[in-house]
Amino acid sequence: MVKVAIIFHSASGTTKKLAEAVASGIRSVSEVDVVFAEIVGTDIVDGRFKNLALIEQLKNVDAMVFGSPTFMGCVSAQFKAFADATGDLWAEKAWSNKIASGFTIGSNLSGDQLNTIQYMQIFANQHGMLWASLDIPGNCDAEGRNRLGAQSGLIAHSTDGELNTTDLVTANYLGQRVAKVAKKFAA
Secondary structure, three states: OEEEEEEEEOOOOHHHHHHHHHHHHHHOOOOEEEEEEEEOHHHEEOOEEOOHHHHHHHHHOOEEEEEEEOEOOEOOHHHHHHHHOOHHHHHHOOOOOOEEEEEEEEOOOOOOHHHHHHHHHHHHHHOOOEEOOOOOOOOOOOOOOOOOOOOOOEEEEOOOOOOOHHHHHHHHHHHHHHHHHHHHHHO
16 A cells, blocks of 8 residues: 655645645545644644654655645745754655655745745755656646646645635645555555
């Protein structure tokens, strides 16, 4: 059984809704299991991520999908604290050759969400992970997926806490894509 983890922080609930859509996409692929891991406030103590059980659990997955809202042009402080806590794994190459991908949401059409995705991609690359992009050309999909045209990962947009249906459909697709790539790579 291939395992795909979704590791995310959600401040207002929209990132969590995207994570749930990604999980639904993962579950739609046979022989793939989901590890749903939300970074919550109690995981952070004195500014440091302390949920070592979660970090240990991630050693046993085949792929990871990272999610964070975009704040001030990058991931949330909570997600960054999680990333900072993986330094020992980096030294051990514990995540090397795992599949990775990412998603974000922001309240501005630009809002520098691409930088958030690129941060996640660099984070994955530092761990020796293999990045699975969103392989839907923006505005060229018959279903309208990837409406904001980000190839590196899913970028969503909301100003009122409500998600665009197309962004949820794209998140579902991203989950399917990562699950299929992880399954193919595991074979």
